[in-house]
Amino acid sequence: MRARINALSFIILAIFLCNGVVVINSEDPYRFFTWKVTYGDIYPLGVKQQGILINGQFPGPQIDSVTNDNLIISVYNYLREPFLISWNGLQHRRNSWQNGMPGTNCPIPPGKNFTYVLKVKDQIGSFFYFPSLAMHKAAGAFGAIRIWSRPRIPVPFPPPSGDFTLLAGDWFKTDHHRLRRLLDNGHNLPFPDGLLINGRGWNGQTFTVDQGKTYRFRISNVGLTTSLNLRIQGHKMKLVEVEGSHTIQNIYSSIDIHLGQSYSVLVTADQPAQDYYIVVSTRFTRRVLTTTAILHYSNSRKGVSGPIPAGPTLNIASSVFQARTIRKNLTASGPRPNPQGSYHYGLIKPSRTIVLANSGPYINGKQRYAVNSVSYIAPDTPLKLADYFNIPGVFYVGSIPTYPTGGNAYLQTSVMGANFHEFVEIVFQNWENSVQSWHIDGYSAFVVGYGGGQWTDGSRGxxxxxxxxxxxxxxxxxxxxxxxxxxxxxxxMWNIRSENWGRQYLGQQFYLRVYTPSKSWRDEYPVPKNALLCGRARGRHTRPF
Known part of the structure; x- marks a missing residue:
C-alpha cells in the first residue's frame, strides 16, 4: 500500500514539474490571477496622462491571500515595451526566480505573457507590488498585497470592522518616457507635482466608517522620491503591524512612512458624527506637498471643516524618536503559532559586518548614484540566469566592496557574495543631507539601531x-x-536598492548572491520550465537539475 502511495505522489510531482510549478503542498490552496497590462488615460492630478493599467485599473487589483497560499499570477503584456512586476516585501523563499527584478528575470516582451508562481511562505502583513523596469512605476501598475493570518493563528487585536488600503505617494505630471530620458541624459528627477491617495488627488478617496467601530488601515508609500507623513483629523492611530511584524501597540497622532514602507494602524471612529480629513504630506522637504482623503462617518450630516491638521516637516529628531519606538510585539504569534520573540537574534554573533555608503557622483559628466563608489549598470543577461547557466563575462562576485573605499566612483555590474546560513550585520551609512530609503529583496531584517554621524564598533552599545x-x-x-x-x-540573487526610484535607476543598487553548493530543492528551487530566456541565455534548456 505504501509503495502505491509513493508512486502516486511521484506522478503528481511529475505533473507539476512539467508545468513549471515547483511549490507543492496539497494542504495550501492555490489562488489564480490573470492580469492584462495596457496603456490607458488617467487624470490623477487633473491632467490627462498615459497610465499603465492592470485589468483597466489604476492602481492595479488588490491581492488578498492567506499565509502559505500559492499565488499563480499570469501577466499579459499589451504594452509596446518590455515589462516586469516585482513584489515589495514578499520573501520568495528559495525562489528568487520569481522576484521580478531585471537581475533575476527577463522582461516580458510586448505581446507575450509570463506566469509567476509565488508562495507566501510563513508571511503575514501588508505589502505591495510595482513595475520594476525603466520608469514604469511613474505611470502606475502598482497595487496592494494583503496576507491574512491563518484562522487558527491568534492575532493580537480584535477583528476590526473593516480593512482599508491606502496607497500614498508622490506623482509627476510629466510622462514616464520623458522622465526616463531626463535620467538617461544625466539629470536627476525634478520635485514631484503632487501627492496621490489610491491614485486620486485632493479629497478623491472616501473611507466610510460606522461610529464607535474600529477599522484597520494598511498604508504604503508607493511613491518615487519623498518620505510622507500621515495623520487623521481628530483621531489617533494604534500601530499593529509593520511589513509582516506585529508591533507593540503604540498610539500615534501621525506616522512617517518612508519610500517603500508599509504600516497597519487601527483607527476607532470615536468622534462626533461628521467627516474628517485624512492628510498626507511630504516629509523633510522645504516645499511641502499635501493631499487629503475623507474619513466619512456613515451617520454624518456634516462635511469636512476646519483647518487641515498640520504635520511635521523638516524636523528629523521627532522622526528618529518615532522610529525607535516601533518595536516588535514579543507576545504575539506571527505566521506560525509560536511567539515572534522566540528567535533570539540578539544572542547571535554576526559572522561579518558590511557597511554600505550611498553617494551621488558624476561619472563621464553625467549624474549617477552609487553604493561604496560603485554605480550599477545592467548586464545584457539577467544575473540569475548567467549564474545558473555558468555564462562567463556577465558579472563576477566581489565586484562591489563590503566597505566604503573613498575612491572615485565607477560603473560596474556589482554583485556581492555571501554564504547561505551566514548571520550578518549591515550598516547603511548616509553622508548626504537627505533621508535615504533602502530595500532588500528576499529578506526581512532586524533594524537594531539608528545613530548620527559615523558608525563605529562602539555604536553597537x-x-x-x-x-x-x-x-x-x-x-x-x-x-x-x-x-x-x-x-x-x-x-x-537578491536586489539591494535605493527606494528613491531616480537614484535606483541611475545606479544606487547591487545584487547579493547568497550561495550554497548544494543542489537540493530544500535550499533553492530549480529554474522554472516557463522561465523567459534572453541575452546570452537565449536558447538554453530550463529543465530542472
Missing part, C-alpha cells in the same frame, strides 16, 4: 538586541547610519 522590528524597507536619516541584523537563510 546602543543597539536594540531584544525586540527590534523586522522589515525589508529601512530608512537612513541625513548624515546618520542605520544598522540591521540579517540571517542569510534564503538562497538566490
Amino acid at each position: 546602543g543597539y536594540n538586541l531584544r525586540d527590534a522590528v523586522a522589515r525589508s524597507n529601512i530608512q537612513v536619516y541625513p548624515r546618520s547610519w542605520t544598522a540591521i541584523y540579517m540571517a542569510l537563510d534564503n538562497v538566490g
